[in-house]
Amino acid sequence: MFAHLGLRLRVFLFFCLLAVAGIGLAGAALALGWSRAEEALPTAPFVTAFVVFALLNTAVVLGVWLLFDENISKPINALSAGLRLRAHSGVNAPISAHSARYLGDLAPAAEALSQTASASVTETATRIARETERLKVDSERLTAVLTEAPVATILLNAALEIVLYDTQAADVMASVAVPRLRAPIRDYFDMDDLSDAMEGLSQSADDKPIMLRDASGARSFEARLRALRSDGYMIFIDDPTPRIERVAPRPLVFDFDLMTAAETKAINDRALTDLCFVAFDTETTGLSVEKDAIVQIGAVRVLNGRIVEGEVMESYVNPGRPIPASSTRIHQVTDADVTGAPDIKAAGRAFHHFARDAVLVAHNAPFDIGLLRRHAAEIGVEWDHPVLDTVLLSAVVFGTNEDHSLDALCARLSVEIAPERRHTALGDAMATAEAVTRLLPLLEGKGLRTFGALLGETRRHSRLLEDLNPPAA
Structure with a gap:
């Protein structure tokens, strides 16, 4: 019932229950004593005693809750957040031994487990970093090659979303809008040209020449369209002119995970x-x-x-x-x-x-x-x-x-x-x-x-x- 509530709120509600239960028991005890008296007794002293007890009991329970919240609940939340950071984001968040000093051996045990896991993760991360660096070098070389070629290259997935574009393609698309991955190609080019070219384009056929117009209709380009065996297309725009002066160099931008269009x-x-x-x-x-x-x-x-x-x-x-x-x-x-x-x-x-x-x-x-x-x-x-x-x-x-x-x-x-x-x-x-x-x-x-x-x-x-x-x- 209360599983969706935060730890601190659940603990607070638990102490509220203790306060109410204590007040209820005291009231019941006073009522029982008053009812068992051999002769009629005035109710005012019993009511006064009940009110004083209720206030003192609430104050004591509140004080104990504040101590519990500061020294138990908050450190548990901080410990949980630190462990999640280490487990899911790779952030080596420190675990404060001082703040968790009332949690017994929980903090040292969590630290030991985390350090053991971190050692294995670090070794794996080192291997991944080396492979990532190699892929980065390959990407930079590919970028340099495509930058020198007088052809703009755009890769589309089956949903006609952009999966890759090079520097020249970025220049062409930037005349319409800021280039972006997973954008539908219709945001940049007239779809009548592309749709006609795609009809009947065989995967085994040669590149199909087309005249490609940008979405604004202001510019046209001589281009070639190629169908891929992996349910996608490549567009090659020959020597796009006039060239757009770049404010800053653009890398080759791609994400091959986008070849599978999102559902x-x-x-x-x-x-x-x-x-x-x-x-x-x-x-x-x-x-x-x-x-x-x-x-x-x-x-x-x-x-x-x-x-x-x-x-x-x-x-x-x-x-x-x-x-x-x-x-x-x-x-x-x-x-x-x-x-x-x-x-x-x-x-x-x-x-x-x-x-x-x-x-x-x-x-x-x-x-x-x-x-x-x-x-x-x-x-x-x-x-x-x-x-x-x-x-x-x-x-x-x-x-x-x-x-x-x-x-x-x-x-x-x-x-x-x-x-x-x-x-x-x-x-x-x-x-x-x-x-x-x-x-x-x-x-x-x-x-x-x-x-x-x-x-x-x-x-x-x-x-x-x-x-x-x-x-x-």
Whole structure:
């Protein structure tokens, strides 16, 4: 019946039961003594004695509960959180012997078991790290080769979602919108051209030449289409011109796990590992959702529990007003930085496309999403994305009474934030994304494997922050 309640609440209810039981027994004893008296006795002394006992009994039980909560319940929760961090996220969270001093041999036993398991995990992790480094080198070589080739390459799965794109393809797609994995190819190219080419394309046939138009209809490319034996397609765009000057080099971006298209389900029934998350942050002219404006947006995409290298968005936003010096001291964004930057309409549309079909994740989401929703009509979009808040995720994993600031959460998860990146939109977005990748296995370890299950749990902590998802979500 009470299994879904937290440990500390269950212990508190247990002590409440003891207090009520003690008061009830005392009342029954006084009533019995009064009724057995040989002659009628006044009730006032008995009532006074009962009230005094009830108050003293409640005070004693409350005091014992406070001691128990501080020295037993809280350390057990902290010990559990530390063990989950080690077991599911690989974070070597320290187990405080001082805070767990009243738990007998439980803390030393947990530490010994954890160290034994960690030794085996470390050995495995070392082997994985060596193989990962080798794969990284191979990926860098492949990236260099594809970068030099005058052909843009895009790999699609059977659902016509993007699984791989190279630097040249990123240049082509960027003229329409920010490139992103698992995006439907129709977001970037006219589907009439592709659909006609795919009809009758045999897996054994040669590449089929096509004239490919981008989704805006502004540019056309000579391209070739190839069907794969693994139920997918490759698109090769020959010598795309004019070339787009890149602000920063893009790596080869791919995730071959996406070759198997995710099963279409309602958002509440989808596994957390199947969802795409966009962790984002904004810097603003102040702290008022109603009055202040955005001056910078940063965002990072997370797929299959991993940050997608190369899929980031960072943009200054011209607020159309001077930035107060007090705000500049925090985020270092000046009026000179936003001069010539896109306004909220252009930047908001770019971010909306970047976050399409994704779950938005922010730290203290009501502020950032409140600003975006305030400008929704101006931008011309609806911010109806599912939303997760890392403040609430932290409460689910570590308990309500912990410090849930971004710095405290990152410290618990061993996520490092470079001082120069703190309070920048992309720096905080990257820290939030790193936190999400380490929180996901912890949440799954608590049995929260679907978005609906997680949403139900975060809503139990809505007294900390407002839940931004619609009631039916």
